[in-house]
Amino acid sequence: MKTSPLAAAGLVVVRDLRLAFRKPSQLMQPLVFFLIVATLFPLSLTPEMSRLRDAAPGVLWISALLSSLLALEFLFREDAMDGTLEQFALSGQSLTWMLFAKTCTHWLFTGVPLALAAPVAAAALGVPGEAMWGVVASLALGSFALSLVGAVSAGLTLGARRGGVLLSLLTLPLAVPILIFGARATELAITGGDLAGPMYLLGAIAVLGVTLAPLAAAAAVRIGLE
Amino acid sequence: MLKVSGLHLWRGDRHVLRGVSFEGVPGKCVLLTGRNGAGKTSLIRVIAGLLEAEEGEVSWRGQSTRADRHAFHSDLSYLGHEPPLKGDLTAQENLRFLVGIRRSVSAAEIDAALSRTGAKAFSDRPVRMLSAGQKRRVALAGVVLSQAPLWLLDEPTTNLDADGQTLVCELINEQLSRDGLVVAAVHHAMALPESRLIPLELGAA
Numbered sequence: 332m333k334t335s336p337l338a339a340a341g342l343v344v345v346r347d348l349r350l351a352f353r354k355p356s357q358l359m360q361p362l363v364f365f366l367i368v369a370t371l372f373p374l375s376l377t378p379e380m381s382r383l384r385d386a387a388p389g390v391l392w393i394s395a396l397l398s399s400l401l402a403l404e405f406l407f408r409e410d411a412m413d414g415t416l417e418q419f420a421l422s423g424q425s426l427t428w429m430l431f432a433k434t435c436t437h438w439l440f441t442g443v444p445l446a447l448a449a450p451v452a453a454a455a456l457g458v459p460g461e462a463m464w465g466v467v468a469s470l471a472l473g474s475f476a477l478s479l480v481g482a483v484s485a486g487l488t489l490g491a492r493r494g495g496v497l498l499s500l501l502t503l504p505l506a507v508p509i510l511i512f513g514a515r516a517t518e519l520a521i522t523g524g525d526l527a528g529p530m531y532l533l534g535a536i537a538v539l540g541v542t543l544a545p546l547a548a549a550a551a552v553r554i555g556l557e
Numbered sequence: 558m559l560k561v562s563g564l565h566l567w568r569g570d571r572h573v574l575r576g577v578s579f580e581g582v583p584g585k586c587v588l589l590t591g592r593n594g595a596g597k598t599s600l601i602r603v604i605a606g607l608l609e610a611e612e613g614e615v616s617w618r619g620q621s622t623r624a625d626r627h628a629f630h631s632d633l634s635y636l637g638h639e640p641p642l643k644g645d646l647t648a649q650e651n652l653r654f655l656v657g658i659r660r661s662v663s664a665a666e667i668d669a670a671l672s673r674t675g676a677k678a679f680s681d682r683p684v685r686m687l688s689a690g691q692k693r694r695v696a697l698a699g700v701v702l703s704q705a706p707l708w709l710l711d712e713p714t715t716n717l718d719a720d721g722q723t724l725v726c727e728l729i730n731e732q733l734s735r736d737g738l739v740v741a742a743v744h745h746a747m748a749l750p751e752s753r754l755i756p757l758e759l760g761a762a
Binding site: 332334338339343346349353354413414415417418419421422424425429557 | 607627631653659660661
């Protein structure tokens with residue numbers, strides 16, 4: 332009996348999570364990178380908590396952005412190299428759907444841990460305890476949008492031999508709106524304002540990403556497989 | 558059943574496939590031969606739809622493969638140069654995924670296929686610890702399990718020992734007896750009955 336799209340997506344999620352936990356170093360690298368970069372700022376900027384708190388949204392978001400770029404490199408590369416991506420394309424399932432499942436799993440083991448670890452870095456930057464949920468929520472939503480946008484660039488750079496730099500060049504401009512609204516949401520959380528506005532906009536970007544990014548990623552991957 | 562007509566493919570400024578045409582019928586094996594670089598792999602990838610040819614058409618069951626890609630791909634099992642296996646997963650886990658995304662498959666079925674290809678003994682080890690030939694046996698089990706009527710095999714005997722080469726011939730024979738169709742690119746002669754072969758030499762001109 333032919334596998335239903337939902338069951339196929341489930342298999343992708345289970346396989347990728349299993350692979351991620353068998354290779355924990357790959358899982359930890361972007362996370363540790365994020366924490367180190369974010370905690371370098373208090374050391375280099377100023378020990379004064381009030382000034383650090385002002386810089387915190389920008390610091391957190393730029394660290395998160397750079398760390399997610401690091402993680403994006405692993406999104407499709409290994410599957411492309413060992414031929415599993417070809418098998419995705421030839422499985423009779425929609426490649427768009429399969430890549431969407433893969434991107435969501437990627438977010439589960441890169442974006443979610445990053446958002447959950449963010450309070451550690453935020454505390455070092457003098458962010459008050461009551462603002463933490465806002466920091467976590469904005470980073471979780473923002474990193475989801477980043478994963479989706481990044482999936483397109485990761486697909487496009489599959490054919491490039493040294494795709495790392497190209498990947499950053501392609502992703503960073505597209506990530507600017509996410510950075511702006513994400514940092515704004517974090518800032519509002521820290522200053523005790525209402526962060527609904529920027530969160531809605533982040534959500535809108537994520538929805539747009541869910542709709543368009545997998546289609547574009549599938550088209551890019553097909554070209555990359557040639 | 559599989560009809561390839563007038564395929565022309567350029568790779569950069571090289572004209573790799575110059576009007577390749579053939580027709581594959583159930584129970585026959587199209588054997589692609591030719592020197593290195595003659596375009597065997599390219600032809601297989603064009604048929605699978607991984608490469609876009611500049612000219613010509615591939616049709617399956619009387620319909621262009623581009624018309625309904627998913628239906629065609631459901632009928633097709635492709636094995637390229639590299640066995641599409643994850644090094645950190647065992648053979649069992651790899652096949653459960655590879656075959657699972659195509660059709661529902663039970664652990665017993667996977668075990669049976671692994672025994673058939675002589676890969677049962679090492680099926681619980683991570684694939685990265687296997688030799689190239691052992692990996693190929695695992696990948697071949699995946700092809701058998703796919704139950705696809707059309708097999709596209711690119712150098713299926715690479716890295717296999719004498720037993721393995723015989724195994725590939727047996728598997729192909731079984732597929733042909735089921736009225737399946739095989740397109741295989743090979744370097745060595747295959748011990749297959751003459752009557753079931755459709756030989757096609759590429760790059761001869």
